[in-house]
Amino acid sequence: MSDEETNDRGNTIEFVSLSAGGQGFCVPITSIREIRRWSQVTALPFAEDSVLGVMNLRGAVIPIVDLAARLGLGTTEIGTRNIVVVVAIGTRIMGMLVDSVSEILSVDSETIRPNPTIRRDGGASHVTGLLPVDDIMLRVLDLDALFARDGEEAA
Amino acid sequence: MSNETLRDTFFAECEELIESLTEGLEVVASGAWDGETINAIFRAVHSIKGAAGAFGFTDLVTFAHAYETVLDLIRSDKLDIAPEVLRLITRSSDALAELVDTTRQQGSASLDPVRDLIGELEATAKDAKADTPPEPEFTWAPLALLPIEVEEPAPAATGFSIRFAPGGAFYANGHEPVRFLSALDALGTLSVACDASAVPPLDGFDVDTGYLVWNLRLEGATDEDAIRRVFAFAEGLCTLDIAPLGEGSPLPEVATEPAPLFIARAPAPPPADIPAEGSAPEPAEATPQAAAPAAPPARAAPRTPAPAVQTTLRVDPERVDRLINSVGELIINHAVISQKLDSCGLGTDSEIMAALDDYRYLAREIQEAVMSIRAQPVKALFQRMGRVVREAGEATGKPVMFISEGEATEIDKTILERLADPLTHMLRNSVDHGLETAEKRRAAGKSEVGSVRLSAAHRSGHVVIEVSDDGAGLNRERILAKAMEKGLVPPDAKLTEPEIDNLLFMPGFSTAENVTNLSGRGVGMDVVKTTITSLGGKVGISSLAGEGSTFTISLPLTLAVLDGMIIGVGAETMVLPLSSVVETVRPQRRDIHEIAGELVLSVRGTYVPIVDLALLFGMRSAKGQSAERSYVLLDAGGASIAVAVDAIQDQRQVVIKSLEGNYGTVPGIAAATILGDGKIALIIDSEALVELVSPRRNARPLIELEA
Structure with missing residues (x-):
């Protein structure tokens, strides 16, 4: 949408901050399609634990993934207060179950700190950077890396 | 519009023309032709030639020209359609396609x-022309344009004659005449x-000018103000001369003169949408259409300037x-509303329920209509x-007669598109392997001319396509020998006839003794089977x-x-899927046996x-006892x-x-x-599902008991 505009104005990036598994994360607003309330899903057989099932999003069948479980932070307890963040990854649309969504942050790309942790297996981390906001620190999620393998695994 | 899309349009049009x-x-x-048939053939070839010229496909033009020359001779009765001429023009049509x-x-x-075909065409044309002086090129020009007939005005009718000349600014503002x-x-x-006499040839064409x-001649009780009001938005953007009728101002002569041909379609390139698009491609778009004689649109032009005559x-x-x-x-939404209303306790005789019924009826009707858009005749x-x-x-040098039946049968377009390759393989096989040589x-x-029949029909919710030949039939001994030689079946295997027949569909199987350029590379039939299976x-x-032999393909309608x-x-x-359901069973406890844990x-x-x-x-069954459950037999x-299920609820579309777009494939789903x-x-x-469980099934010997 306003990608280029914001880039012209000194690389301001907009993030949506959310929490899952007791940790704070943020996701670029450009990859978020909508945010909706949790509703009952249809379970998928042979799916990994973090895939809760599929949901009807106005006629499209989209998989819902428990973000906390996908990140290895335990499973999210499902209740009516949970939020599903619908994101677009490439051409795929999927929903992430999170505890809550807090706010939209406009930050200068300079303020994003690189992720200092190095994974022992050498794989790319799902957290591309850290974003300090007030007293807390948000992890910048790389959705592509986090969900890239989904289709292949299932196939 | 990019050149690419223009080209796509050209080829799509070519397809229709070739059809x-x-x-x-x-x-x-078939013999039941008249002058119009020949005209239509001629027009098709000519349109292809014209459009191909616009795109610079010179080879296509050269061939179409030679072809068209012969057709023109037929058209002008200088050449009779003798069998060899018919053969020539049929072959030419294939070659053109x-x-x-x-x-x-x-x-x-x-x-x-x-090259040879062109030679033959030229020779035929020359022979035919020998006794008649050569016709000037473009003999068809008059046909395309002339009938600009303005109905004779009733004398002394009230009305106005209007000369409406929009300028470039008119189009630039997005107006549409x-x-x-x-x-x-x-x-x-x-x-x-429409007076198109001011339109210059393409090289002098300025897209920003309204030519x-x-x-116009407006009859009826109206006044000049009303007409002016119509043009209110275009004030200053066009020249408007309004004069009452009956004062010696008939329509200017120019309209009845044949304008140069390409102008016939000139309403097509009005500069109206140019400002947004840039200038170059638009005239190019006009060319392929305009170069075609395209009689029907040209005829229609005088009455309504919009060339919207398309079937x-x-x-x-x-x-x-x-x-x-x-x-x-929409249909799902109907079901949701209906359920919600139901739960509100509204009776079926309430007004809202009646209205909802209408809603459902309409929705179904729309669904059927939309589905039929996708369906196309074969x-x-x-x-x-x-x-x-x-x-x-x-x-192959075998004389073949091709018979097609059920051409009007409609199938979903997606299926239709993917049928071309398998059918090509099967038909080539039929000619190459199925039919014997004339000797x-x-x-x-048998008659020397072999026949290959392709038929389509609707049969109980499916489309059945058959490819059959009247050849020698399958040589099962040879098929089996070949399969053994290739190691596809063990040498001591005893196979039934259908099993042998099905060997044809195995990958890497080909019985042709010589690999011809037609078939025999052993990639045919297994690809056929894979494609058909993937289409359901x-x-x-x-x-x-x-x-x-007859090959039968059965396909879903959509x-x-x-x-x-x-x-x-x-x-x-x-x-x-109902197609694989054989029956549902509610068995007695004694009908269920346990064999080695299964x-x-x-x-x-x-x-x-x-x-x-x-x-x-991996779900929890609602009922533990297997005897209390229903079973669906799948084939x-x-x-x-x-298949053991907890409930059988309904049958519906x-x-x-x-699932693949957003998630991926799921085994068994x-x-x-x-x-x-x-x-x-x-x-x-x-x-x-059958494959998913078959490893287990194969590991366990299945004992067949006598009933």
């Missing part, structure tokens, strides 16, 4: 394969004549898909296949020694909806392995299984929603659908 060309030739071949195809794929086509004309039409009886002038509408399939999706949603495909057969016949046929007491269809063979059986599995609702169900003396869907899919991929309550139900892939 009408083939159609025309068939009529000629081939050239167009090659050009589409490779951007150009070589004339080498058709036709809108003004239709507004005028509402005021009275309007006759329209067209309309001479078919070309639509991006994605838009249709979107429409289908939305209609599916005609075009069959015509292409006719070419394949003729080519194959020429290449052998004579020896066998089946292929079968039947063959009689000495009488020929890929978008499916007849399903709604079942309950654990807490979930799932859908079984359950089998005895159905009339046969033992069928039981698949517990809830268990397989898929040549094997039967009994469901709209198929792919074909797709998903959305139920009346908005929830998603998974559609079970019967074949995959």
Whole structure:
């Protein structure tokens, strides 16, 4: 949408901050399609634990993934207060179950700190950077890396 | 509009033109033709030539020109349609289609394969012309344009004559002359004549200038103010002369003069949409259309300047898909509303329920209409296949007659598109392997000309396509020997006849002694089977020694909806494709046996392995006791299984929603659908389900007991 505009104005990036598994994360607003309330899903057989099932999003069948479980932070307890963040990854649309969504942050790309942790297996981390906001620190999620393998695994 | 899309349009048009060309030739071949048939054939070839010229496909033009010359002679009765002439023009039509195809794929086509044909065409033309002086080129020009007939005005009628000359600014502001004309039409009886004499040749064409002038004659009780009001928005953007009728101001003569041909279609390139697009491609677009004689649009032009005379509408399939999706949603939405109203305790006789019934009726009607947009007759495909057969016949030197039946049968476009390759393989095989040589046929007491029949028909919710030949039939001994030689079956295998026939579909199998350029590379039939299976269809063979073989393809009508059986599995609702359901059983406890930890169900003396869907899919079954559950017998991929389900709820059509786009494939699951309550139900892939459980099944010997 306003990608280029914001880039012209000194690389301001907009993030949506959310929490899952007791940790704070943020996701670029450009990859978020909508945010909706949790509703009952249809379970998928042979799916990994973090895939809760599929949901009807106005006629499209989209998989819902428990973000906390996908990140290895335990499973999210499902209740009516949970939020599903619908994101677009490439051409795929999927929903992430999170505890809550807090706010939209406009930050200068300079303020994003690189992720200092190095994974022992050498794989790319799902957290591309850290974003300090007030007293807390948000992890910048790389959705592509986090969900890239989904289709292949299932196939 | 980019050049690329223009080219696509060109090729799409070529396809249609070749279709009408083939159609025309068939009529000629049948003998029931008249002058108009020949005209239509000629026009088709000429249109291709004209448009190809605009795109610089010179080879295509050269060939079309030679072809057209002969057709023109036929048209002007200088050449009779003798059998050899008919053969020549039929072959030329095939070659032209081939050239167009090659050009589409490779951007150009070589004339080498058709060099001889051009020679023949030229020779034929020369012979025919020998006794008549050569006709000037473009003899067709008068036909295209002339009938600009303005109906004779009734004398002393009240009305106005209007000269409407929009300038460049008129178009730049996004105005459309036709809108003004239709507004005028509402005021009275309007006759329209477009004066295109000011349009310069293309090289001097300035896209920012409005060249067209309309001479209008409006009859009826109206006043000048009303007319001025129509043009209120275009004030200052066009020149408008309004004069009352009956004062010696008939329509200017110019309208009845034949304008140069390309102007006939000139309303097509009004600069109206140019400001946004840039200038270059627009005239190019006009050229292919304009170069064609395209008589019907030209005739229509005088009455309505908009050249909107089109019998078919070309639509991006994605838009249709979107429409289908939305209609599916509409139907689901109806079900949701109906459920909600039900739960409010409204009786079925309430007014709102009656209105809802109308809603459902309308929604179904829209759904059917939308589905029929996607359905297309197999005609075009069959015509292409006719070419394949003729080519194959020429290449093998076997005289072949191609018979097609049921050309009006309609199939979903997606299926249709993917049928071309398998059918080509099968037809080539039929000619190459199926039919004998002329000598052998004579020896066998058959007519020398072999026939290959392609037929399509609707049969109980399926489309059945048959490819049959009247050849020697399958040589089962040779097939078996070949399969053994290639190691596809063990040397000591005892196979039944159908099993031997099915060897043809195995990868790497080919019985042709010599690899010809037609078939015999052993990549044919297994590809055929894979393609058909992926479309949800089946292929079968039947063959009689000495009488020929028949390949039968059975396909679903559409890929978008499916007849399903709604079942309950654990807490979930799932859908079984009705096509693979044989029966549902509520067995006695003694019908269920346990063999080595696995359950089998005895159905009339046969033992069928039981698949517990809830268990397989890792869900908790609502009912533990297997005897209390219902069983659905599935027949898929040549094997039967009994599926244990918790409930059988309903049978209905469901709209198929792919899982692959957003998620990926799931073993045993074909797709998903959305139920009346908005929830998603998974559609079970019967074949995959059988395969999913077959390793276990094969590990265990199945004992057949006598009933």
